[in-house]
Amino acid sequence: MSECIWSCPVCGMPLHPAGKSLKCEKNHCFDRSRSGYVHLLPSSRQNAKLPGDNPEMVRARRNFLSKGYYAHLMETVCRAVQQYLPEQGVLLDAGCGEGYYTNAVRQSLADAAVYGVDISKTAADLAARADKGTDYAVGSVFHLPVQSESCDLVMSIFAPYCGEEFQRVLKKGGCFLMVIPAAKHLWELKTAVYDIPYENAVKDYALEGFTFTEKLTASREITLHDPQEIADLFSMTPYAYRTGAKERERLAALQTLTTQAAFEILVYHKTL
Numbered sequence: 038m039s040e041c042i043w044s045c046p047v048c049g050m051p052l053h054p055a056g057k058s059l060k061c062e063k064n065h066c067f068d069r070s071r072s073g074y075v076h077l078l079p080s081s082r083q084n085a086k087l088p089g090d091n092p093e094m095v096r097a098r099r100n101f102l103s104k105g106y107y108a109h110l111m112e113t114v115c116r117a118v119q120q121y122l123p124e125q126g127v128l129l130d131a132g133c134g135e136g137y138y139t140n141a142v143r144q145s146l147a148d149a150a151v152y153g154v155d156i157s158k159t160a161a162d163l164a165a166r167a168d169k170g171t172d173y174a175v176g177s178v179f180h181l182p183v184q185s186e187s188c189d190l191v192m193s194i195f196a197p198y199c200g201e202e203f204q205r206v207l208k209k210g211g212c213f214l215m216v217i218p219a220a221k222h223l224w225e226l227k228t229a230v231y232d233i234p235y236e237n238a239v240k241d242y243a244l245e246g247f248t249f250t251e252k253l254t255a256s257r258e259i260t261l262h263d264p265q266e267i268a269d270l271f272s273m274t275p276y277a278y279r280t281g282a283k284e285r286e287r288l289a290a291l292q293t294l295t296t297q298a299a300f301e302i303l304v305y306h307k308t309l
């Protein structure tokens with residue numbers, strides 16, 4: 038990768054490779070880690086010692102995804118990107134986690150430049166170790182360290198949404214792809230744990246600054262036979278933050294679980 042889309046988190050100028058580092062015109066310099074990612078999150082934006090998902094959550098997610106339970110989603114995302122990303126296009130995975138989808142998408146493309154950014158250092162490190170063909174950075178989705186109008190496609194898979202930033206980094210007419218849980222995603226897991234389970238809210242698809250193009254779905258039933266896998270899955274969900282002792286007991290008692298893994302893949306284009 039001779040050039041790159043990264044921009045300096047201090048002054049906003051483009052970064053250029055300089056040996057194993059990246060430098061801007063003003064000589065702000067950012068070294069690559071041993072695994073290969075570059076840290077582009079200014080200390081002023083680091084609120085906690087470990088922003089984003091903590092190492093335990095990152096490992097739980099990696100363990101779960103490595104078993105292939107969400108392979109149907111991964112394959113649907115790959116097909117969508119193949120359809121919408123131009124040959125030799127530039128793709129940014131905004132909130133890429135440990136790169137499960139990023140890596141798969143890159144491998145499905147012949148000639149694209151693929152970048153991943155995540156606020157968690159643990160996640161970016163795991164991603165960079167496993168995937169030498171993608172350029173990974175630690176950075177915030179809300180202040181992407183990415184040059185304006187440098188990307189043909191931005192994807193956001195269960196990651197925070199920042200419309201202004203996604204529009205800024207997309208080229209004119211660029212594509213935005215977002216994955217959200219379908220209404221009944223993990224329904225059986227919720228009914229096993231909660232007294233009153235709720236379906237995921239289905240929101241209006243309209244996004245300011247984007248034109249809705251199409252909705253794809255990826256849905257199948259998955260069966261987990263291991264309490265650890267069930268715990269890993271649960272820790273990936275937003276409910277993990279707001280679950281009491283009674284629910285945790287029910288969760289721990291589950292030996293097997295058959296549940297729906299149902300997703301919506303929403304495709305948009307940047308409005309002129």
Ligand SMILES: [Zn+2]
Nearest residue numbers: 045048061065
């Ligand atoms: Zn700079």
